Amino acid sequence: MPDVDLGGKKMPEYVFIDVKGKVPKKIALIGLDTDDMLAYPDGAFGGAKILPVLETAKKFQAKLKDQCDLIIPLTHLRSNQDIELAKLKLNFPIMIAAHDHFLFHQIVEGQHIFKLGMDAQYLGCVDINWMKGDPNPVINCTIHDARMYAPEPDLYKRIKEHSTLVEELRLTNLAHFPAGAHITSQHGAGGKKGHSMGRFLATSAQRAFGTDLCMLVNGCMRGFIDYKDRAYFTYAHLLKELPGEVPMVTIKLPGKVIVDVVHWSRDEGYAENPGAFLHVQHDVKFSDETYTTLTHIGGQPIDPSRNYSVVLNFALIGENESAAYNMKPLLDYIKAHPDIAPDTDEGGRTLQVALVEYFSISILLHLTQSHSLGAGDIERGPLMSVLRESGKYSEHVMEMLVDNLMEAGGAQNGKIPRGNLIKLALKNSDFPTDQTGEIPVGQLRTQIDSLLGQPLKDEEFARVQTHIPVVNGKVQKQAMFDWLNTYRASNIGVYGQGEDALLHLPDMMMAKTH
Numbered sequence: 001m002p003d004v005d006l007g008g009k010k011m012p013e014y015v016f017i018d019v020k021g022k023v024p025k026k027i028a029l030i031g032l033d034t035d036d037m038l039a040y041p042d043g044a045f046g047g048a049k050i051l052p053v054l055e056t057a058k059k060f061q062a063k064l065k066d067q068c069d070l071i072i073p074l075t076h077l078r079s080n081q082d083i084e085l086a087k088l089k090l091n092f093p094i095m096i097a098a099h100d101h102f103l104f105h106q107i108v109e110g111q112h113i114f115k116l117g118m119d120a121q122y123l124g125c126v127d128i129n130w131m132k133g134d135p136n137p138v139i140n141c142t143i144h145d146a147r148m149y150a151p152e153p154d155l156y157k158r159i160k161e162h163s164t165l166v167e168e169l170r171l172t173n174l175a176h177f178p179a180g181a182h183i184t185s186q187h188g189a190g191g192k193k194g195h196s197m198g199r200f201l202a203t204s205a206q207r208a209f210g211t212d213l214c215m216l217v218n219g220c221m222r223g224f225i226d227y228k229d230r231a232y233f234t235y236a237h238l239l240k241e242l243p244g245e246v247p248m249v250t251i252k253l254p255g256k257v258i259v260d261v262v263h264w265s266r267d268e269g270y271a272e273n274p275g276a277f278l279h280v281q282h283d284v285k286f287s288d289e290t291y292t293t294l295t296h297i298g299g300q301p302i303d304p305s306r307n308y309s310v311v312l313n314f315a316l317i318g319e320n321e322s323a324a325y326n327m328k329p330l331l332d333y334i335k336a337h338p339d340i341a342p343d344t345d346e347g348g349r350t351l352q353v354a355l356v357e358y359f360s361i362s363i364l365l366h367l368t369q370s371h372s373l374g375a376g377d378i379e380r381g382p383l384m385s386v387l388r389e390s391g392k393y394s395e396h397v398m399e400m401l402v403d404n405l406m407e408a409g410g411a412q413n414g415k416i417p418r419g420n421l422i423k424l425a426l427k428n429s430d431f432p433t434d435q436t437g438e439i440p441v442g443q444l445r446t447q448i449d450s451l452l453g454q455p456l457k458d459e460e461f462a463r464v465q466t467h468i469p470v471v472n473g474k475v476q477k478q479a480m481f482d483w484l485n486t487y488r489a490s491n492i493g494v495y496g497q498g499e500d501a502l503l504h505l506p507d508m509m510m511a512k513t514h
Helices: 053-064 079-086 153-170 196-209 234-239 255-267 268-272 328-336 351-370 378-392 395-408 417-429 441-452 458-467 477-486
Strands: 016-021 025-033 071-078 094-096 103-108 112-117 120-131 137-145 173-176 215-216 232-234 248-254 294-297 306-312 439-442 474-476
Touching: 016 395, 025 053, 053 071, 053 079, 071 474, 079 094, 079 103, 079 112, 079 351, 094 120, 103 137, 103 477, 112 120, 112 137, 112 328, 120 458, 153 477, 173 477, 196 248, 196 306, 196 351, 215 255, 215 378, 232 234, 234 351, 248 255, 248 328, 255 268, 255 294, 255 328, 351 395, 351 417, 417 458, 439 477, 441 474, 474 477
Parallel strands: 025 071, 071 094, 094 112, 215 306
Antiparallel strands: 016 025, 103 112, 120 137, 173 232, 248 306, 439 474
16 A cells, blocks of 8 residues: 555555574565455545555565565465465465464465464464575464463453443344354355355345345455354444444346346356355345355245345445456446446445344334333333343443433434334334235234234324325335335434444343353
8 A cells, every 4th residue: 555644654665674693684574455445444544545466466576585585475365365375486485464364374385374363362473494505494383372371460450440341232132143043154154155144144234224135245244253052143243243334325226137246246256256245135045056046035036127126235336446346247237227326325324333223123122022012102211120120231231221222213202102113113024025025914014013012003004004005905015115214213322433333232132141
């Protein structure tokens, strides 16, 4: 990033380290960062351009090879890209690597690729020795479990004091995983079907945005977590899976274009970069076990000519520096129909905010249903009582949690109106539809009754129908969501900004956190 702004200083292209000894050595450090722009939030590094990795490596190897005894690349690449770099045989005996969240030590073309995963769980040691008469060093890499070393007592005490409240909030449960499901975000899990965390988040996003389909690019997910034996998805997990802001956009696409885009992402795009893989929600079907050709959306066969509402990463609707994310079927369609896509994501919700809002509303609906709170307007007191019964939270934390729930419910004068609960129940429902996207009116009412835990009055349901066109006893699902999307709480309890924000939410089932 030669043009990055460092407060008036220029980013150094490389750094020399002089190693003293009987035979002094000079080592050059160069930095090679992924140019996959979906790995970064908008405006990262002040908009500085990241140079192509392989070409940059070749350039500095040629420039520095006669000025030093050893060149060490500090890489921030996926492992397949590290391997591709090693295969160039640029004589980098040791590549100190990062980016992937797992341990990786492999020798390719005589060059060590050494990365230590995440969260400082492991410590690495690289010994570099030059034998007499041999200009090529001998490399030895070892890995040590960080838990084998005692923490510095005073620092550890201060950290614990300051982090107790934060950790209590971070470990708050956002959602209950589907019963019997093995959720994981480890790369390769599920093969061409994609990992189950991708489907879980895509399903939640599809419901949060009220669309027919969600297409969520794999490159924005960073967790690499196996949730086996875990029942709950916490806020800390959300930060792990989606560490940077993920702007989203909703557009209309014909069924044929959707099929072509998903196929491209899982075939040509995946071969170029696994990050291009598009995750989709659970209620879709594919033609065979390759999971590349989409055949059904919402349980119904795809109509090639029908326009479906689709929420997807904003970065996908324009040209990307990383070729794998330039999904040709999508870009070709947008080029021919420029009016369907906005120029910016300004005013749109990030995926994180939409998911927290969706999970908040799900929690609120669960409480109204399981504790019979939905017969009328919901006041603050009953919510506090439910949290106190759990015996889990301090009074201070409960106050913040209830603040968040009241915001999620659009509280007015200290109460969440029952009318808001009805809208929220509609919005968070997973309504099956026929091929035209229609829902029988009777089914609509039954589902609302179930979610509220209290039956709708005739006059309440009549008010709902004044906002949704009813034709031949059915309502259009998209027309319903178009109306519901005009209702959204303006504040979902964000404390702080960006990645450091804490969205404080209560446990969905009042269980102890894991």
